[in-house]
Amino acid sequence: MTGQVTMVTGRKRRGGGFALTGLAWIVGILFVLPVLWMLLTSFHTEEDAAKNPPDVAAPLSLDGYRSFFDTGPWPSLANSLTASILSTILVILLAFPAAYALSIKPVKRWTDVLFFFLSTKMLPVVAGLLPIYLFAQSVGFLDNIWLLIILYTSMNLPIAVWMLRSFLSEVPVEILEAASVDGANLTRTLRSVVAPVVTPGIASAALICFIFSWNELLFARVLTGTVAQTAPVFLTGFVTSQGLFLAKVCAASIVVSLPVLIAGFAAQDKLVQGLSLGAVK
Incomplete structure (x- = not known):
């Protein structure tokens, strides 16, 4: 009985650890996405950067730099x-x-x-x-x-x-x-x-x-x-x-x-x- 309780507790802890890891990844991605979007936009022309909706596949350019x-x-x-x-x-x-x-x-x-x-x-x-x-x-x-x-x-x-x-x-x-x-x-x-x-x-x-x-x-x-x-x-x-x-x-x-x-x-x-x-x- 004690072994079963230990196994259940271990599974719960692992499940909680996976959930926290997933949540940390989600939060990290949410913080990084604006920076990645800014980096991608910096390599577009002004015309492509101003499109709405944005064109992710637009040709890259160094005009901004x-x-x-x-x-x-x-x-x-x-x-x-x-x-x-x-x-x-x-x-x-x-x-x-x-x-x-x-x-x-x-x-x-x-x-x-x-x-x-x-x-x-x-x-x-x-x-x-x-x-x-x-x-x-x-x-x-x-x-x-x-x-x-x-x-x-x-x-x-x-x-x-x-x-x-x-x-x-x-x-x-x-x-x-x-x-x-x-x-x-x-x-x-x-x-x-x-x-x-x-x-x-x-x-x-x-x-x-x-x-x-x-x-x-x-x-x-x-x-x-x-x-x-x-x-x-x-x-x-x-x-x-x-x-x-x-x-x-x-x-x-x-x-x-x-x-x-x-x-x-x-x-x-x-x-x-x-x-x-x-x-x-």
């Missing part, structure tokens, strides 16, 4: 790369010692500090837009890439501190004690002992900060003009009320999305390890 690159997107792409990479580096350099102080060597009332970091994300971005604009205008900082770097650093710093703290809290105390016995100072401990252990967590935080910085539009739209214009702002210029532009917009969207996709695939294993490590309690 040629039209996009003819508009000169390189300065905007370079600005996005500069702002995203430099702000991510600054975030990690600032968040790593802060997370160390809040986890391995906790400061007094560290919970209040953590919630203060979190509270800075509760303010709607648009609520601080006017004061930031007026300040940047008064100091002559409008249309300056360094203004975006500072803003992106301040926006992503709370997220990085919270993420890195969860990773650092899993570092064994024994290796820190061994480093202290060997005479390693704080800087050496952070660089040579702690950092290699939490490399997946650092990669996860850096990737998320890079994605947030690359995709940010509101500040870049309002605070930049032509000199510091970023790729998302450049992309909005293709949306007009006249003419056919669908294939060109899809081609531009694919090109602008490539750096994030490349970074995600490059750090995929580190990202999975980092998120798994942060979930262990």
Whole structure:
């Protein structure tokens, strides 16, 4: 009797596992389909892209990509790369010692500090837009890439501190004690002992900060003009009320999305390890 119950329970578990797997595949396909459709549309002519219903078997063309690159997107792409990479580096350099102080060597009332970091994300971005604009205008900082770097650093710093703290809290105390016995100072401990252990967590935080910085539009739209214009702002210029532009917009969207996709695939294993490590309690 007990064996039969075990077999029935096993079948139910397997059935539930298959159902969840099927549901996960369905959700994944629903998320990927718009991206695949955008990719296919980017290789069509404007006439074929504008057909209703769409013609999936329409001849492929690179006209959308040629039209996009003819508009000169390189300065905007370079600005996005500069702002995203430099702000991510600054975030990690600032968040790593802060997370160390809040986890391995906790400061007094560290919970209040953590919630203060979190509270800075509760303010709607648009609520601080006017004061930031007026300040940047008064100091002559409008249309300056360094203004975006500072803003992106301040926006992503709370997220990085919270993420890195969860990773650092899993570092064994024994290796820190061994480093202290060997005479390693704080800087050496952070660089040579702690950092290699939490490399997946650092990669996860850096990737998320890079994605947030690359995709940010509101500040870049309002605070930049032509000199510091970023790729998302450049992309909005293709949306007009006249003419056919669908294939060109899809081609531009694919090109602008490539750096994030490349970074995600490059750090995929580190990202999975980092998120798994942060979930262990």
